Amino acid sequence: MNCTLRLRMLDAYVDDELDAVTAAEMAGHLATCAGCATLHGQRVAMRTALRSSPLREAGAEGIAEVDPARNRARARPERAAPDAALVADAGARRVDGGHGHARRVVARASRTCWIRIPSWWSRGMSRR
């Protein structure tokens, strides 16, 4: 199999969608072919960049700008701390243009309790 044929499968290899035998053959080729290895490096970098970017929140952000009520609803946590940290990370990146300070905000968010416990529940617990 030449490089042209292998490159057709490069994306499936990066996405882990190849069968084990073909994936092993591709890994062996990438270890010896500098040209294919460069393209593979670019693909992996692009995937890493996209998946670590705050763009996962982009659609929701666009909705929030149009509908303030939805924005308020979105501020209520649907899931607990790890996702709250991601939201804070995305927010921090948007605020500072994508550089710096995200870690500090994430650290603060991870200590924040996002689940509001009603007062009647606390009173019930303290009586037990």
Added chain:
Amino acid sequence: MPRINLARWITRDAGMAKDAVQDGCLRAFRAFDRMQGPNARAWFLAVIRNTCIDVLREQRGHATDEAYDDDVHGMEAPPESGGTLTPEDIVARASDAEWLRGCIDALPREYREVVVLRELEELSYKEISAIVDIPIGTVMSRLSRGRDLLQQRMLFAHKVSRR
């Protein structure tokens, strides 16, 4: 909230995305008993995607399937021999979310939707095939071409921003 993100990426407009998600939720609710396949998430995203395309057609008054045309979509992109992006360049530039959003938004819809479903929603080829209603082989080729185009656009935008 993958349904909202997907609608935003397909329509490229927050208002239209909102309309499409509302209509799509209603359609999904009405058609819930006719749900096909074991993957409810993929089915629901397929309903949202189809609704987005209908909303686009209604609002723009014409078919919105942008077939890829090198003369139109390839115009901005530099020839491949014009330079390459190192992995470090890609990661550094992609940290600017607005810039990256512009690069993705510039892709024709047929490539944009598979790139978004794979890279941002992290769906498998099989799930993407079910949502977009195309064979897995077509998912592979669209994803490959879509990433090529995205890489070219990143390189082009990278060069422009350096001027």
